[in-house]
Amino acid sequence: MRTKTPQIIISSVGVAALAIAFALWCSDSNYGAEGMTAAVVSVVCFAAVCLKTVPVWLDSFNRPSESENAAKSGACLKIFLGFLAWDAFIILAVFVFRAYMGNTDSFVQSLDFWKCTDSQHYLAIAEDWYLSSGSIDRLVQLVFLPGYPIIVRLFSYITGDSLTAGLLVSALCFALSGCVLYRLVLLDGTHLKAMRAVKYFAICPAVFFFVCPMSESLFVLCCLSCILLVRRGKALAGCAVGAYAAFTRSPGMVLLVPVVLELIRHRAKWTEYLKTLIIPLGFAAYLYVNYLVSGDAFKFMQYQQEHWNQSFGWFFNTAAYQCENALYSLGQGSVNFYGLWLPNLLSQLLALTLIFFAAGKMRPSYTACFIAYFAVTMGATWLLSAPRYLAGLFVMPIAMSAVSSKKCADTALTTLSLVLGVAYLSFFVLRWQVW
Numbered sequence: 001m002r003t004k005t006p007q008i009i010i011s012s013v014g015v016a017a018l019a020i021a022f023a024l025w026c027s028d029s030n031y032g033a034e035g036m037t038a039a040v041v042s043v044v045c046f047a048a049v050c051l052k053t054v055p056v057w058l059d060s061f062n063r064p065s066e067s068e069n070a071a072k073s074g075a076c077l078k079i080f081l082g083f084l085a086w087d088a089f090i091i092l093a094v095f096v097f098r099a100y101m102g103n104t105d106s107f108v109q110s111l112d113f114w115k116c117t118d119s120q121h122y123l124a125i126a127e128d129w130y131l132s133s134g135s136i137d138r139l140v141q142l143v144f145l146p147g148y149p150i151i152v153r154l155f156s157y158i159t160g161d162s163l164t165a166g167l168l169v170s171a172l173c174f175a176l177s178g179c180v181l182y183r184l185v186l187l188d189g190t191h192l193k194a195m196r197a198v199k200y201f202a203i204c205p206a207v208f209f210f211v212c213p214m215s216e217s218l219f220v221l222c223c224l225s226c227i228l229l230v231r232r233g234k235a236l237a238g239c240a241v242g243a244y245a246a247f248t249r250s251p252g253m254v255l256l257v258p259v260v261l262e263l264i265r266h267r268a269k270w271t272e273y274l275k276t277l278i279i280p281l282g283f284a285a286y287l288y289v290n291y292l293v294s295g296d297a298f299k300f301m302q303y304q305q306e307h308w309n310q311s312f313g314w315f316f317n318t319a320a321y322q323c324e325n326a327l328y329s330l331g332q333g334s335v336n337f338y339g340l341w342l343p344n345l346l347s348q349l350l351a352l353t354l355i356f357f358a359a360g361k362m363r364p365s366y367t368a369c370f371i372a373y374f375a376v377t378m379g380a381t382w383l384l385s386a387p388r389y390l391a392g393l394f395v396m397p398i399a400m401s402a403v404s405s406k407k408c409a410d411t412a413l414t415t416l417s418l419v420l421g422v423a424y425l426s427f428f429v430l431r432w433q434v435w
Helices: 002-027 033-060 075-100 107-115 119-128 136-143 147-159 162-186 191-202 216-231 235-248 250-265 270-275 278-294 299-308 315-332 336-361 364-377 386-391 395-402 407-429
Strands: none
Touching: 002 033, 002 315, 033 315, 033 336, 033 364, 075 107, 075 162, 075 191, 075 407, 107 119, 107 162, 119 136, 119 147, 119 162, 136 278, 136 299, 147 162, 147 216, 147 235, 162 191, 162 216, 162 395, 191 395, 191 407, 216 235, 216 250, 235 250, 235 270, 235 278, 250 270, 250 278, 250 364, 278 299, 315 336, 336 364, 336 386, 336 395, 336 407, 364 386, 364 395
């Protein structure tokens, strides 16, 4: 019983803190029964994931250090080329689908369709950087971090235009991410386990966002590379890559969680922990860009609040308003139910369910990364992009691989991913508010 004392203390404190936060939120909320039910389900599932993670993390200190399994000859090259082919196939599939729907653009002209989301903002930044004066639609682009546009700008000197450069950067980062994911999973498992993770990464329902000229593919590549380098004992290089992740997307700051936990797991020297301070420097550099452009290091927060009604909130509040919006849209017969609210709600619930079953089968630092990432990204006060944000978390395909060791589970998850992927891609092409 004595050995379980730390587990009991940590679990009790965590549950108490979550319960207090939820109670305070309840006292100030005015949702209906459906919204409150969604919030309760969300917080209970989240708590279950946390509780399952604590004993696994404590037990990890008694496990021997792992050694990396050998990669299959030519595996990374095959993954890289396969992902490039898959990227091209998705672009072609979108072109064919739009042509079937009556669009008469040529293939080259049809590539402009890929500007339909936040891509247009990233490409504008790559072309003209941030503006300190002008129309509000251009000024608010300051909320999009510069890590991706900078690389697109460099590639545009080769391609001659930002759109082609953006598609190329995303494709290359997507392909490289598959290779790094493979090497990362090999640290804990076999070639087959690593290839399952690669497969699930490639067929996730929101995979088309890795094709878009947006920051998702670069962000995943940086996150995967950061963790791989840290686990191989190269904390300085890993944290430097992690800093660029935080310079690309603000959730990159969450990398501090798995990095610190891995250092604790390996009983690193105190000097190694100092290297983790490099990661926040990436986001600090973005704040400095804000200051140079607007004179206010936190100007992006004002733009997010005023233009997108976006600020920090609780993930269970998100579940509540998304549930009520989904029911309202369904009652109105709006396509927003299928393209926006249902995918957002479903992705959160499925993610929590997946991690609950995977928590005991993968590294606790990965589960802790999910917990922190989920709390931060799903807590946005006006969340429209839950499937995209969760697709950008490197933990998800690793978790899917962990729970699908049996053939029947692998077949079921693969089929579900493909079916949801075809549906979600269709909604994206139809522009049913997929963001």
